[in-house]
Amino acid sequence: MQTEHTPKSTPxxxxxxxxxxxxxxxxxxxxxxxxxxxxxxxxxxxxPRSSTYEIVKTLTDAALLETTSDGKLFFGxxxxxxxxxxxxxxxxxxxxxDEVDRLALATGETSQFCMxxxxxxxxxxxxxxxxxxxxxxxxxxxxxxxxTASGRLLLSHLSAAEIRSQVSGNDLALPNGKEIDxxxxxxxxxxxxxxxxxxxxxLVDAYTHxxxxxxxxxxxxxxxxxxxxxxxxxxxxxxxxxRDILVESGRALSLSxxxxxxxxx
Amino acid sequence: MQTEHTPKSTPxxxxxxxxxxxxxxxxxxxxxxxxxxxxxxxxxxxxPRSSTYEIVKTLTDAALLETTSDGKLFFGxxxxxxxxxxxxxxxxxxxxxDEVDRLALATGETSQFCMxxxxxxxxxxxxxxxxxxxxxxxxxxxxxxxxTASGRLLLSHLSAAEIRSQVSGNDLALPNGKEIDxxxxxxxxxxxxxxxxxxxxxLVDAYTHxxxxxxxxxxxxxxxxxxxxxxxxxxxxxxxxxRDILVESGRALSLSxxxxxxxxx
DNA sequence: CGAGATAGTCCGGTATACTGGACATAAGTA
DNA sequence: TACTTATGTCCAGTATACCGGACTATCTCG
Numbered sequence: 001m002q003t004e005h006t007p008k009s010t011p012x013x014x015x016x017x018x019x020x021x022x023x024x025x026x027x028x029x030x031x032x033x034x035x036x037x038x039x040x041x042x043x044x045x046x047x048p049r050s051s052t053y054e055i056v057k058t059l060t061d062a063a064l065l066e067t068t069s070d071g072k073l074f075f076g077x078x079x080x081x082x083x084x085x086x087x088x089x090x091x092x093x094x095x096x097x098d099e100v101d102r103l104a105l106a107t108g109e110t111s112q113f114c115m116x117x118x119x120x121x122x123x124x125x126x127x128x129x130x131x132x133x134x135x136x137x138x139x140x141x142x143x144x145x146x147x148t149a150s151g152r153l154l155l156s157h158l159s160a161a162e163i164r165s166q167v168s169g170n171d172l173a174l175p176n177g178k179e180i181d182x183x184x185x186x187x188x189x190x191x192x193x194x195x196x197x198x199x200x201x202x203l204v205d206a207y208t209h210x211x212x213x214x215x216x217x218x219x220x221x222x223x224x225x226x227x228x229x230x231x232x233x234x235x236x237x238x239x240x241x242x243r244d245i246l247v248e249s250g251r252a253l254s255l256s257x258x259x260x261x262x263x264x265x
Numbered sequence: 266m267q268t269e270h271t272p273k274s275t276p277x278x279x280x281x282x283x284x285x286x287x288x289x290x291x292x293x294x295x296x297x298x299x300x301x302x303x304x305x306x307x308x309x310x311x312x313p314r315s316s317t318y319e320i321v322k323t324l325t326d327a328a329l330l331e332t333t334s335d336g337k338l339f340f341g342x343x344x345x346x347x348x349x350x351x352x353x354x355x356x357x358x359x360x361x362x363d364e365v366d367r368l369a370l371a372t373g374e375t376s377q378f379c380m381x382x383x384x385x386x387x388x389x390x391x392x393x394x395x396x397x398x399x400x401x402x403x404x405x406x407x408x409x410x411x412x413t414a415s416g417r418l419l420l421s422h423l424s425a426a427e428i429r430s431q432v433s434g435n436d437l438a439l440p441n442g443k444e445i446d447x448x449x450x451x452x453x454x455x456x457x458x459x460x461x462x463x464x465x466x467x468l469v470d471a472y473t474h475x476x477x478x479x480x481x482x483x484x485x486x487x488x489x490x491x492x493x494x495x496x497x498x499x500x501x502x503x504x505x506x507x508r509d510i511l512v513e514s515g516r517a518l519s520l521s522x523x524x525x526x527x528x529x530x
Numbered sequence: 531c532g533a534g535a536t537a538g539t540c541c542g543g544t545a546t547a548c549t550g551g552a553c554a555t556a557a558g559t560a
Numbered sequence: 561t562a563c564t565t566a567t568g569t570c571c572a573g574t575a576t577a578c579c580g581g582a583c584t585a586t587c588t589c590g
Contacts, residue, residue: 015545015578018284019320023327026343030350039536048579053538055284062288063382071537075351077382078291080358080389081405083348085295086340088403093345117328117342124345138353140346280548280575304566313549318568336567 021047021055026064026075030140035072092253096215096224097125099249103226104129107242110229114150114212118142119166121151124224144171146180149198149212150225156193156214157221160186174203197247199239207232211243213250226250286312286320291329291340295405300337357518361480361489362390364514368491369394372507375494379415379477383407384431386416389489409436411445414463414477415490421458421479422486425451439468462512464504472497476508478515491515 024045042052059065066076087094096113104111108130115124120142145151155163163186172180192198200210209230214222226249228242289310307317324330331341352359361378369376373395380389385407410416420428428451437445457463462478474495479487491514493507
């Protein structure tokens with residue numbers, strides 16, 4: 001499941017395929033998030049200079065990249081068009097976006113639509129709530145799965161063993177320095193599946209709850225999640241209210257009825 | 266200015282760079298506009314089969330492509346993220362989109378934000394008007410420059426000679442079979458620049474006017490346009506009213522004052 | 531002015547990516 | 561059954577894409 005073109009252990013510089021260089025370039029540009037000078041790019045990618053120039057030229061001609069006014073590089077128009085095409089053809093994501101916008105408007109809470117990408121929790125769409133609260137993560141932001149409620153749902157179709165192998169050691173270390181216990185996490189995933197929703201508190205930061213509901217595919221596997229990011233001081237009553245709204249929205253987007261016996265235990 | 270990786274005259278199949286194959290693939294997928302089977306892809310691209318399989322695998326692993334439920338290929342999540350990144354960093358396009366949405370809402374008319382791409386008029390964003398009228402072109406749609414009012418504005422920084430060389434013979438043939446006279450077109454471009462807006466009638470189809478205003482960069486060159494697509498039977502008064510709104514919006518997005526003596530002649 | 535970064539071009543040798551073709555399935559169809 | 565059409569894998573030879581390194585040209589800073 002590792003992406004093959006980014007050898008983790010060997011940042012070594014070897015003769016490489018042009019394609020792989022391109023993929024690395026784009027991927028780096030995404031995590032970097034801002035325009036970058038070509039020299040820095042060469043250093044960051046640890047790629048041969050002349051090849052990089054060549055590739056950048058090719059990509060720029062094809063409008064996959066653009067040069068900003070101050071000579072830096074970033075994504076170009078073609079990628080915008082391709083992204084739009086993706087959205088047009090991809091019902092689920094399109095509906096998910098609409099639902100997020102609707103939820104944020106209706107509840108005033110910061111809402112997100114998330115999917116698994118690169119084996120990470122990834123924000124596909126988000127809309128900030130009414131009160132400007134904290135820093136809401138941008139679209140495309142990736143976070144280790146154990147840090148989020150959605151992460152627990154997105155893994156909930158896997159067996160305990162599979163979960164253990166998916167979560168690399170690093171991912172269990174929270175931003176606040178604490179470490180999540182692996183077995184506890186496996187249990188939480190299990191519980192999330194049984195309940196059909198998940199709530200976590202103070203994981204990514206100390207001041208928020210994370211409240212998530214799954215979107216299921218035909219086989220009742222969570223292919224995406226909807227979630228609210230809400231202040232810790234939210235009342236229990238309000239939390240439950242939001243949870244019900246979220247679960248309902250998730251069900252509406254799902255391709256199958258939950259099939260789980262939702263409220264048994 | 267031709268994209269180098271698509272030799273027009275030689276659809277020949279020769280040993281090619283992987284990168285170029287990828288660019289061709291993406292570009293084709295965009296114009297195709299729908300998921301496609303890999304076999305058809307091979308035929309359409311006239312590319313070696315084994316290489317295509319290899320490339321598709323690589324791109325799929327990197328999430329640039331995705332396989333649909335019925336085994337067809339289309340753009341993947343990564344491209345959606347890259348497109349979002351583009352939008353986030355690209356002020357002009359972001360503002361242009363907002364303005365289009367605003368205009369469509371305020372006037373009820375179908376509105377578009379357009380730019381030059383691949384030497385074609387390209388719809389960067391659009392929003393359908395209040396009355397569902399005709400077929401509004403999707404985002405990413407490309408049309409020969411002479412067919413549109415925007416096209417005249419987007420070329421208006423060029424000399425007559427440059428314009429002649431930009432417009433290839435094919436582009437002058439309208440969908441209705443008629444042919445635009447090249448010199449007439451050059452004149453229209455000139456006039457569009459002088460006036461700071463442009464109106465065309467019955468070009469792409471017989472039932473619409475196309476009304477466009479430029480967005481200028483620091484050197485007063487049109488880098489984009491805003492436009493309305495309106496029914497032929499719109500009253501003259503209404504047209505002028507919409508024109509003023511559009512010109513004003515274009516000015517607001519511009520990086521320079523029009524600098525042209527707008528209403529001289 | 532010299533020293534040190536940075537952007538960008540150019541070129542020849544060679545490691546290897548790309549390709550054609552063979553092969554294995556499976557589905558449709560006549 | 562036999563024939564066609566599609567997807568997909570694998571392999572070895574060679575055309576060539578990629579890389580290292582040399583070279584220019586700016587720019588900045590001391």
